[in-house]
Amino acid sequence: MIALLRSDAYRVLHSRWIWATAGIVAFLLLAPALVMRWTSMGPVFYDDLTGSALPMTGVQILAAAMASIVCCDRTDIGFARSVLSSLGERARMVWFAEKCVFSLLLAAALIAFTFVVGLLGLLVSGVPVASPEPAWQVAAWLGCSWLCAAPYVALTVLVAHITRNESVTTVFAVLSAGGLLEGGLLIGIDFLQALLGGEFLTVTAAVGPWLPAEIASAVGAGAQTMLSAENAVQLAPALRALVVCPPVAVAAVAADALLASRRDVA
Amino acid sequence: MNVIETHGLTKRYRRKLAVDNLDMTVASGDIYGFVGKNGSGKSTTMKMVAGLARPTAGEVVLFGDPGRGGATPQGFSRIGALIESPGVLASLTARDNLVAKALALGMTHAGDVADDLLALVGLDPTDRRRVKSYSLGMKQRLGLALALVGCPDLLLLDEPFNGLDPEATRAMRLALVRLNHEHGVTIMISSHVLDQLDRVATRFGVIADGHLTAEFTDEELHERCGSSVRVRLAAPERGLALLEQALPQATFRAEPDGALVVTGASLDEVSSACFSAGIEVRELAQQERDIEEYFVELMGGADGERDGGAR
Numbered sequence: 001m002i003a004l005l006r007s008d009a010y011r012v013l014h015s016r017w018i019w020a021t022a023g024i025v026a027f028l029l030l031a032p033a034l035v036m037r038w039t040s041m042g043p044v045f046y047d048d049l050t051g052s053a054l055p056m057t058g059v060q061i062l063a064a065a066m067a068s069i070v071c072c073d074r075t076d077i078g079f080a081r082s083v084l085s086s087l088g089e090r091a092r093m094v095w096f097a098e099k100c101v102f103s104l105l106l107a108a109a110l111i112a113f114t115f116v117v118g119l120l121g122l123l124v125s126g127v128p129v130a131s132p133e134p135a136w137q138v139a140a141w142l143g144c145s146w147l148c149a150a151p152y153v154a155l156t157v158l159v160a161h162i163t164r165n166e167s168v169t170t171v172f173a174v175l176s177a178g179g180l181l182e183g184g185l186l187i188g189i190d191f192l193q194a195l196l197g198g199e200f201l202t203v204t205a206a207v208g209p210w211l212p213a214e215i216a217s218a219v220g221a222g223a224q225t226m227l228s229a230e231n232a233v234q235l236a237p238a239l240r241a242l243v244v245c246p247p248v249a250v251a252a253v254a255a256d257a258l259l260a261s262r263r264d265v266a
Numbered sequence: 267m268n269v270i271e272t273h274g275l276t277k278r279y280r281r282k283l284a285v286d287n288l289d290m291t292v293a294s295g296d297i298y299g300f301v302g303k304n305g306s307g308k309s310t311t312m313k314m315v316a317g318l319a320r321p322t323a324g325e326v327v328l329f330g331d332p333g334r335g336g337a338t339p340q341g342f343s344r345i346g347a348l349i350e351s352p353g354v355l356a357s358l359t360a361r362d363n364l365v366a367k368a369l370a371l372g373m374t375h376a377g378d379v380a381d382d383l384l385a386l387v388g389l390d391p392t393d394r395r396r397v398k399s400y401s402l403g404m405k406q407r408l409g410l411a412l413a414l415v416g417c418p419d420l421l422l423l424d425e426p427f428n429g430l431d432p433e434a435t436r437a438m439r440l441a442l443v444r445l446n447h448e449h450g451v452t453i454m455i456s457s458h459v460l461d462q463l464d465r466v467a468t469r470f471g472v473i474a475d476g477h478l479t480a481e482f483t484d485e486e487l488h489e490r491c492g493s494s495v496r497v498r499l500a501a502p503e504r505g506l507a508l509l510e511q512a513l514p515q516a517t518f519r520a521e522p523d524g525a526l527v528v529t530g531a532s533l534d535e536v537s538s539a540c541f542s543a544g545i546e547v548r549e550l551a552q553q554e555r556d557i558e559e560y561f562v563e564l565m566g567g568a569d570g571e572r573d574g575g576a577r
Binding site for chain 1: 316317318320342343345346347348349352353354355357358359362363365366367369370371372409412413415416418422
């Protein structure tokens, strides 16, 4: 596993797309900060650090898209086949699991990078933070952001290995991590229920707060919101993330290692 | 020791039977030429040997060990494969491709391994161009280098001469022979470039419609494709029976036009046998058999010849 992780880290770090992504993220975070500084526009101060200009709300979309790039090297024609042909049967199962683990580590690196550049942007903008949270809250917030990205990353890897299709995987990554797939599914169920004589949107009202996209949105709003139980289900989004995200991610990793690795790879 | 043994190997893709009950053996040290038409099951067989595709029935025994399937205790395969496409990361350099694979196989000094392999296949280790700008031949050579990462004991090469210019073809051929002679690597090659295959292979297997139709050594091939005598008789059936009696060491094959091709007997011997037996001869000529023609026949390319019968 470690050898495969090193290999993937090498090939990603020697690819142009990773540096292009880092450049775009840095630009999107630093450019508004510079504009704020030069024009003296923007807020007078931020209430806290995690609710400031550190945008973690959409980070899971980028993490899933990066996973789709990492795992769309097709096993049937690409470099992956060359590696897989040099691995024994058991090591091949590890190879599939490693792709999930690597993508999750990449998501963690992305979140850490976004946080650091976001902090830099905060400094550049010159907007003060009134009452920064304690370090443990910031760490928990970062961890929770990663937890919210994990199901989307793992599911994207699973879709990549099952479909072996870059377009399908990328579309799935963006739609699922954007919450459109799960939202659409719920609305569909609600619509069917309404057709059968039930009340419209009852399923969405009951299940909605437990959807990963809904939890990710609440976590993205900042550490205070993440830890607050003042919401529809009276349970902090951090706890809901712990209940929902790890099982989904683990199930996707297990399905990938057990199902995808049993298929012909070429 | 047999490096590859297949027993009743079968692969079915939905309704298509790609490989049908294939029994094949490749001995240690062989350069095994695997010949067949497009779609005859060559690549599928190689994929099953490499473990990239699962057999529908039958088994592949590698290195005489059915259990571990040829894997090292560290879980790495003893097989290097270049099947169908070179399998490269087009956005990286050739060296980066090799380093990435060497790292995946847990090798230390991955950079040195990459440099050595690039030199072996005739690519420049200092070339900073990305692989997407490479010619097909250069990609093929990189594919071979990738297959050689980890020092495999068995090399599976599917159409390795594709896209290579004459000089590169020669270099590839010499590299394969050197790997076989100096490093003891057993090599299985499928190729349509029969003259190149003929120059390197020590054994041949011919596959047609998923079946192995023939297996023979290099010597046997040249024996079969050596000179023969073409004779056309007034009464072919009676004449064949009499010639079989007169020339028991010879082999006879009927041509679609009714002529007999006699191998294992000289022109004089056939002529004398016909004269002694009182057989009326309408045509008698010495002929050389083309290797390509022989393979085409074995592959089922000339149905008339195949069905014409041979003793």
